[in-house]
Amino acid sequence: MSINITEDLQGTYKERLIWRKRVGQIFHIFLLFSILVGLFMLTVMLVDIAFNGGSWLRPELLTNYPSRKPEQSGMKSAIVGSLIVIGMTGLFSFPVGVGAAIYLEEYAPKNHLTNFINLNINNLSGVPSIVYGMLGLVVFGRMFGVFSADNFISRWLSGFADLNPTGGFVLNLFGLDFLQIHLPFGRSMVAGALTMSLLIMPVVIIAAREAIRAVPPSIREAGYALGTTKWYAISTLTIPIAMPGILTGMILSLSRAFGETAPLIIMGAFTYVPFLPESVFDHFTVIPIQIYNWITLPQENYRVHLAAASIIVMLLILFLMNGVAIYLRNKFEVKW
Amino acid sequence: MRTLTHVTQKKQRNFSLFNSAEILGKKEKIIAILLFGCGVFTILVTIGIIVSLFSETISFFQRPEVNLWAFLTGTTWRPLAATVVPENFGIRPLIRGTLLVAGISALIAIPLGLGSAIFLSEYASSKLRNVIKPLLEILAGVPTVVFGYFALSFITPILKKLLEESLGIDVNFFNAFSAAVVVGIMIIPIVASISEDAMRAVPRSLREGAYALGATKFEVSTRVVVPSALSGIIASFIIGLSRAIGETMAVTIAAGATPRMTWNPLESVQTMTSFIVQVSFGDAPSGSINGQSIFAVGATLFIMTFLMNLVSDLIVKRYREAYS
Numbered sequence: 001m002s003i004n005i006t007e008d009l010q011g012t013y014k015e016r017l018i019w020r021k022r023v024g025q026i027f028h029i030f031l032l033f034s035i036l037v038g039l040f041m042l043t044v045m046l047v048d049i050a051f052n053g054g055s056w057l058r059p060e061l062l063t064n065y066p067s068r069k070p071e072q073s074g075m076k077s078a079i080v081g082s083l084i085v086i087g088m089t090g091l092f093s094f095p096v097g098v099g100a101a102i103y104l105e106e107y108a109p110k111n112h113l114t115n116f117i118n119l120n121i122n123n124l125s126g127v128p129s130i131v132y133g134m135l136g137l138v139v140f141g142r143m144f145g146v147f148s149a150d151n152f153i154s155r156w157l158s159g160f161a162d163l164n165p166t167g168g169f170v171l172n173l174f175g176l177d178f179l180q181i182h183l184p185f186g187r188s189m190v191a192g193a194l195t196m197s198l199l200i201m202p203v204v205i206i207a208a209r210e211a212i213r214a215v216p217p218s219i220r221e222a223g224y225a226l227g228t229t230k231w232y233a234i235s236t237l238t239i240p241i242a243m244p245g246i247l248t249g250m251i252l253s254l255s256r257a258f259g260e261t262a263p264l265i266i267m268g269a270f271t272y273v274p275f276l277p278e279s280v281f282d283h284f285t286v287i288p289i290q291i292y293n294w295i296t297l298p299q300e301n302y303r304v305h306l307a308a309a310s311i312i313v314m315l316l317i318l319f320l321m322n323g324v325a326i327y328l329r330n331k332f333e334v335k336w
Numbered sequence: 337m338r339t340l341t342h343v344t345q346k347k348q349r350n351f352s353l354f355n356s357a358e359i360l361g362k363k364e365k366i367i368a369i370l371l372f373g374c375g376v377f378t379i380l381v382t383i384g385i386i387v388s389l390f391s392e393t394i395s396f397f398q399r400p401e402v403n404l405w406a407f408l409t410g411t412t413w414r415p416l417a418a419t420v421v422p423e424n425f426g427i428r429p430l431i432r433g434t435l436l437v438a439g440i441s442a443l444i445a446i447p448l449g450l451g452s453a454i455f456l457s458e459y460a461s462s463k464l465r466n467v468i469k470p471l472l473e474i475l476a477g478v479p480t481v482v483f484g485y486f487a488l489s490f491i492t493p494i495l496k497k498l499l500e501e502s503l504g505i506d507v508n509f510f511n512a513f514s515a516a517v518v519v520g521i522m523i524i525p526i527v528a529s530i531s532e533d534a535m536r537a538v539p540r541s542l543r544e545g546a547y548a549l550g551a552t553k554f555e556v557s558t559r560v561v562v563p564s565a566l567s568g569i570i571a572s573f574i575i576g577l578s579r580a581i582g583e584t585m586a587v588t589i590a591a592g593a594t595p596r597m598t599w600n601p602l603e604s605v606q607t608m609t610s611f612i613v614q615v616s617f618g619d620a621p622s623g624s625i626n627g628q629s630i631f632a633v634g635a636t637l638f639i640m641t642f643l644m645n646l647v648s649d650l651i652v653k654r655y656r657e658a659y660s
Contacts, residue, residue: 031459034451035468038524042475045486052489099374107371110598117375119649120382126575126645127638128582130609131385133616134634138388149341198381205378231367259479262584262609266616266630288481295589297484304489311482318477 061309065274066290070301075310077273078290081189082258082317084277085286088193089200089257090250096197097204098246104205105212106234125202133266136195141267143184166255181281184191187268188281195263200253207249211242243334251325255318261288287314359419389638392631399625401425407632413595413606415615415629424630427636429595433605434637437516437579437587440601444520445580446573449527453569456528457535458557476525483518484589491517492590499602506602509591513601523576529574534568535561567655574648578641584609608637 064074100117108114138144169183186192215238223233239246264286271293273285287310294307397404400419410426417424452472456465492507499505538561546556562569562577592604593614606614612630621627 020552020555024552027554027558028459030450031455034448035455037448037527038452038475038521039468039471041521042471044490046480047480048486048490049482063455096374096377099371100378103371103375107368108375114375117378121378122649123642123645124378124381126578126641127385128579128584128609128641129388130582130584130612131634131638131641134612134631135381135385135388138392139384144388144391198384201378201381229361229364231364255477259477259481261481262588262613265613268616271617288479291485292481292585292589294434294457295481295488307485308489310487314479318479322477 009011026190035228046315049308049311051308053306053310053312054302056305056309057312058309059260059304061313063210066272066293067274070299070306073294073306074304075287075290075313077276078285078287078310079313079317080276081269081273081284082286082288084198084280085189085193085264085284086254086258087191088280089196090254092193092197093200093204093253094250097201097250098208100201100205101208101212101246102234102239105209106230106238121202121205125206129199129260130262130266132195132199133263135198136191136263136267139193139261140194183282187270189284190275190280192264192267192269192284192286193280195267196257197262199263202254203253204250207253208242208246211245211249212238214245215241241334244328248325248329251321251328255321255325258318258321259288259314261292264289265292287317293296337389337469385638389631392628396625396628396632399628401625402629410599413611415626420625427608427633428633429597430551430606430608430611430633431636432597432599433591433595434607434609436512436599436601436605437519437583437591437607438577440513440516441520441523441580442573442577444517445523445527445576448520448582449524449572449576450569452524452528452530453531453535453572454557454562457532458553458561467639472525472528475521476529479520480522480583481589482586482588483522487518487586495602508592508602508604510590510594510604511602512591512605515587515591516601518590519580519583522583523579526579527572527576530572531565531569534565534572537568538564549584563613566649571648571652574644574651578644578648581644581657582609582637582641588613608633612637627629 039059060072061074062079063076064072065077066075096247099296100121105116106113108117170181170324182188219237219241223237249262269289270283270285271289273283291307291310291314294302294310297303396402399405401422402425403422406422407425407427409428410423411428412424412426413422413429456468456589458469492509492511495511495514496507496509500507542560542564546560551559587607588610591607591610593606593610594604595606595611596603598605611633615626615630618626
C-alpha cells in the first residue's frame with residue numbers, strides 16, 4: 001500500500017515536472033519575445049528612416065537655410081543653433097552640477113536638508129521636460145515681467161539702458177556689441193540654454209556623483225595623510241580621477257538635451273530662421289524643432305523625405321557625441 | 337589612522353560648514369559655501385517651477401471668463417472659440433486623451449519591459465547582456481521627435497491597412513493608438529532598466545535556496561526574484577507611466593489636436609502636453625487667456641507627475657527589502 005502511494009506521488013511528480021518545465025519554456029519564449037520587440041522596433045525605425053530619407057541626404061541639407069522648395073531646403077541655421085545652445089548648456093550646467101555633486105558626496109552632513117536635496121533631485125529628474133520649458137519661459141524668457149510693466153525697475157533702467165524694439169532693455173556696458181545684454185532674455189539662445197541646463201541638471205548631478213563615489217576613499221586618505229586640506233585633496237586627487245566619468249555623464253546628458261524639442265518650443269524658439277545668429281541674444285532654432293516643423297507640413301517631400309533626411313543628420317551627430325563619451329570612458333577610466 | 341577615524345567620526349557626528357576640523361582657512365570656507373550653494377540651487381529650481389507655474393495659473397483663474405470648478409469638471413475644451421465662457425475651459429478631455437495614450441502605452445510597455453528585465457537579469461548570459469543593454473540604451477536615447485515621425489510614417493499606415501482596408505474600421509490619420517504604440521516602445525527601456533536594477537539587487541542566496549528546493553528557473557524568477565524586487569518593479573511601472581503622461585513630441589505629432597472625451601483609440605485626441613505645444617507654436621502673447629491657459633494645464637500635468645514620482649519614491653522607501 002505504502003509503496004503504491006510513493007509510486008503515485010512519483011508519477012504525479014514526474015508529470016508535474018514535465019508540465020512545470022513546459023511552462024518554463026513558454027515563459028522563456030515570452031521573455032525572448034519581449035526583449036526582441038524593443039530591438040526589432042529600433043531596427044524597423046532606423047530602416048524606415050534610412051529608406052525614406054537616404055536619397056535626400058545631400059550637401060544642401062547642411063549648407064542651405066530652410067526654403068519654400070523642399071529640394072533646396074537645408075538646416076544650416078538649425079545645426080548652428082543646436083551646437084551653440086548645447087555648448088552653452090554645457091558651460092552653464094557643468095560648474096553647478098559638478099559643484100552640487102561634490103557637495104553631496106564630500107561635504108554634505110547627514111541631516112534633513114541633505115535628505116531633502118536628494119529627494120528633490122530625484123523628483124526633478126521625473127518632471128516632464130515641457131514643464132521646464134514653462135519655467136524657462138517665465139524665469140528667463142519674461143523674467144516674471146519685471147522689465148515689461150511700468151514699474152520701478154523699468155523706470156530706473158530706462159535712465160541708462162536702451163529700449164529694445166521688441167520689448168525690454170538692451171544694456172551695453174562696455175560699448176562692445178558682443179557684450180551687450182538684453183533684459184529679459186526673451187526668445188534667445190541664452191534663455192534656451194539656461195532652460196536646458198536646468199533640465200539636464202539632475203542627470204548631470206547623478207552621473208557626477210557616481211563618478212566621484214567610484215574614487216576609492218584610500219586616495220583621499222592618502223592626501224589627508226600628507227596633511228592636505230579637504231579642498232586640496234578633492235581638487236587635486238578626487239576630481240582629476242573622477243573627471244573621465246564626469247565628462248562621460250556630461251556628454252550623455254548633453255546628448256539628451258540635443259534631442260529635446262518641447263522645452264524650446266514652449267520657450268519660444270523659432271521655426272523659420274533664415275540667418276545665422278550673431279550674438280547669443282539672437283533668435284534661433286534647433287534641429288529637432290526644424291524636423292518637427294517639416295513633419296507638420298502637408299507636402300510629402302517635407303513631411304516624409306526631408307524630415308527623414310534631417311533625422312539621419314541628427315542621429316549621426318548624436319551617435320558621434322555618444323561615441324566620444326564611450327571613448328572617453330574606455331580610454332581614461334581607472335579601474336580599481 | 338587615529339586622525340582619520342577622528343575626522344570621519346566628526347563628519348558623522350556633527351558637521352558644520354563654518355566650524356569643522358576639515359575645513360580650515362578662508363579659502364576653504366568660501367569653497368565649501370559655494371559648493372553648498374550649488375546643492376541648494378536644485379531646491380531653487382523646484383521653487384522656480386512651482387512659482388512660475390502657479391503664479392500664471394492663479395492669474396488665469398482670477399479671470400472672470402473661467403472658474404476652477406468648471407475647469408476641473410467640464411467636458412468641453414474649446415479655448416479658441418469665439419465666445420469665451422467657463423464652459424469652454426473644461427480640462428477633462430485633455431486628461432482623458434492623456435490617460436488614453438498613457439494607458440495603452442503602459443499596457444504595451446509594462447509586460448514587455450518587465451519581460452526584458454527578467455530576461456536580462458535572470459536568463460541572459462553576461463555576454464548577451466553586454467550586447468543587449470547598450471542596444472536598449474540606444475532605444476532610450478532616440479529623440480522623441482523621431483518616435484513621432486515613426487508613428488506617422490510607419491505605424492499609422494500599417495494600422496490603416498490592417499483595420500480600415502481589411503476590417504472596415506475607421507482609422508483617423510492622427511490617432512491615439514499609434515502615438516501610444518511609440519510611447520510604449522519609448523518607455524520599455526525605462527521600465528526594463530529600473531526593474532532590472534531591482535532584480536539584480538536580490539541576493540544570490542535567495543535564488544540558490546529556491547533551486548536547492550528543486551524549483552525550476554521559471555519558478556525562481558517569478559516566485560522568488562520578482563516578489564523580492566516588487567517595490568522596485570512597481571516603482572518602475574509608475575515612473576514609466578509618469579513619463580508617458582509627460583511625453584510631448586511623439587504625442588503631439590501622432591495623436592492629433594482634437595480635444596475629445598473618447599475612449600476610442602482610433603480617433604484623434606489631444607493630450608495636455610500637445611495642447612501646450614499647440615498654443616506655444618501659435619505664439620500666444622503673454623497675458624492673453626490662451627497664454628495663461630497653458631500654465632493651468634501645465635500645473636495640472638506637473639501635479640499629476642509629481643504625485644506619481646512621490647508615490648514611487650515612497651513605495652521604494654517603504655517596501656524596500658533590506659539585504660545586507
